[in-house]
Amino acid sequence: MRMRGEIVGYKREMEDEEEEDYNTEEMNHREKEMVGGGVPQSKKFVVVVGYALTSKKVMSFLQPKLEGLARSKGILFVAIDQNKPLSDQGPFDIVLHKLSGSKWRRNLEEYRLTHPDVTVLDPPDAIQQVYNRQYMLEDVADLNLSDTYEVGRGPNAGLLGKVGVPRQLVIEKDSSSIPDAVGKAGLRLPIVAKPLAAKSHELSLAYDKFSLQMLEPPLVLQEFINHGGILFKVYIVGETVKVVRRFSLPDVSKRELSNNPGVFRFPRVSCAAASADEADLDPCVGELPPRPLLERLAKELRRRSGLRLFNLDIIRELGTEDRYYVIDINYFPGYGKMPEYEHIFTDFLLSLVKQK
Ligand SMILES: O=P(O)(O)O[C@@H]1[C@@H](OP(=O)(O)O)[C@H](OP(=O)(O)O)[C@H](O)[C@H](OP(=O)(O)O)[C@H]1OP(=O)(O)O
Ligand SMILES: Nc1ncnc2c1ncn2[C@@H]1O[C@H](COP(=O)(O)OP(=O)(O)O)[C@@H](O)[C@H]1O
Ligand SMILES: [Mg+2]
Ligand SMILES: [Mg+2]
Structure with missing residues (x-):
């Protein structure tokens, strides 16, 4: 979780939308719950989710309804450039990924080792097991x-x-x-x-x-x-x-x-x-x-x-x-086809940050 204003590169965009997106009772309640281990604070928060997905996946998953709901809950989706080191991007709270290629895998592994505080969904080794039908089941x-x-x-x-x-x-x-x-x-x-x-x-x-x-x-x-x-x-x-x-x-x-x-x-x-x-x-x-x-x-x-x-x-x-x-x-299947995925997914992302 990051305080608003600390997010390098996203600051201006968030300030522009400040009143519209974040001025709700629910958010104020959640901020108090989440910031400083339950100590009520007045600053706003945003959860930054970096995503590394194919364009097909972006179309089916990152639909306007999901992005809109996410924003209203203080979640911001940011595209990752897979050709640049991940450490030079962000900072992220969560990384969502489904890309192949050894270069990308190395990039992600290096990032995971150097950023243990970031939740990478999901661990690359766990994914490899289900990518092989010999071990999948x-x-x-x-x-x-x-x-x-x-x-x-x-x-x-x-x-x-x-x-x-x-x-x-x-x-x-x-x-x-x-x-x-x-x-x-x-x-x-x-x-x-x-x-x-x-x-x-x-x-x-x-x-x-x-x-x-x-x-x-x-x-x-x-x-x-x-x-x-x-x-x-x-x-x-x-x-x-x-x-x-x-x-x-x-x-x-x-x-x-x-x-x-x-x-x-x-x-x-x-x-x-x-x-x-x-x-x-x-x-x-x-x-x-x-x-x-x-x-x-x-x-x-x-x-x-x-x-x-x-x-x-x-x-x-x-x-x-x-x-x-x-x-x-x-x-990471086609969640766009899962009923109510927008609510389920955004609540899940918030729960990850809360757990921290
Ligand atoms: O594209 P979709 O929405 O049909 O999603 C595919 C999944 O369909 P499902 O959600 O189970 O109906 C699909 O599930 P199935 O193997 O068809 O049962 C795969 O997960 C596919 O990913 P990949 O090609 O194996 O990397 C998934 O493709 P990607 O979206 O990950 O490319
Ligand atoms: N052992 C099986 N018995 C009966 N039908 C099967 C079996 N395995 C696969 N199928 C059928 O074939 C489809 C594709 O197989 P699946 O293992 O799901 O591969 P994919 O990853 O391509 O979806 C299934 O959705 C199901 O309709
Ligand atoms: Mg199948
Ligand atoms: Mg399959």
């Missing part, structure tokens, strides 16, 4: 959410359900080894093949193990789970959890499986998937996973992964009430 697999049991009493009580990951196999190279490897691992068909790098989104669905030889490693081969063609997108922003429904790949029947050997390629399934929140769905397919289950899962994953900004793609196995699979984890 490891924390979920390690969780002991594999048994159905009751949680708590009163309004929180509820059946949790089982959460796991589909059985999977990593193929580093040599596609000719695939049929053997699939046989040895006992992976059941159909099989989804995904690029090891999570930023690549082409997906293939194979109905027989020999066709998989046509694909180019490195790959993750995963058992395809029938789930009624609906997936649950669970967005996490710090401690807040929001879930929406999306259309997903349709089920594959035994008949289809035996009559259609081959591999079907999908250039980008998930991105094209429409919201299914308004669709008239069979309740066994459309019913949202129990809230206590999602809260618990999000909390555990936050703790294990060190990430605060991510989403999970979760499916429920067709014909079961409580068997869930996490199939994908995305760092």
Whole structure:
């Protein structure tokens, strides 16, 4: 948190808007709470959030409504120039980032080491784990959410359900080894093949193990789970959890499986998937996973992964009430599609500064 007037480079802009943006009861209350460890002070504050995002992300995330609400809460978003040392920019309270490239990563690492007081969302090492599909789901697999049991009493009580990951196999190279490897691992068909790098989104669905030889490693081969063609997108922003429904790949029947050997390629399934929140769905397919289950899962994953900004793609196995699979984890996903993200995100940013 910085006092107004200390912000090198932003001072004039803030002074111009002083009365309009900051003269509210709520702000005065918060200033007193935040400045000097609870000692009432009269000076204004502003939280400076530096962002290093692609232009696509800026368009979808940094929408005028978010920026407007942020300003009214004393949060200022400032673009970072990734080609200049981060230490020469700011000062920032928080750095939000989703950029690739080794030069940028070095810039960010150096900055983190020299600016321990700045909250970098999220730690680069934690992000790397979910950028590789070999390790992405490891924390979920390690969780002991594999048994159905009751949680708590009163309004929180509820059946949790089982959460796991589909059985999977990593193929580093040599596609000719695939049929053997699939046989040895006992992976059941159909099989989804995904690029090891999570930023690549082409997906293939194979109905027989020999066709998989046509694909180019490195790959993750995963058992395809029938789930009624609906997936649950669970967005996490710090401690807040929001879930929406999306259309997903349709089920594959035994008949289809035996009559259609081959591999079907999908250039980008998930991105094209429409919201299914308004669709008239069979309740066994459309019913949202129990809230206590999602809260618990999000909390555990936050703790294990060190990430605060991510989403999970979760499916429920067709014909079961409580068997869930996490199939994908995305760092800093498209929050623009999350209901009420403006309020949730700005409150989250303020909570980070308060914690300090
Ligand atoms: O662009 P959007 O809004 O569809 O967001 C993408 C995410 O969609 P979602 O929010 O889950 O619907 C998307 O999620 P999926 O992998 O499609 O489930 C990714 O997180 C994608 O990032 P990247 O290309 O993997 O770096 C995200 O792309 P970036 O916005 O980060 O480029
Ligand atoms: N194991 C699986 N079982 C059933 N459907 C799957 C499975 N894995 C992926 N899918 C389907 O493929 C889509 C894309 O896979 P996903 O792992 O989410 O990759 P991406 O990172 O490209 O979104 C999912 O949204 C879902 O519709
Ligand atoms: Mg996905
Ligand atoms: Mg993904």
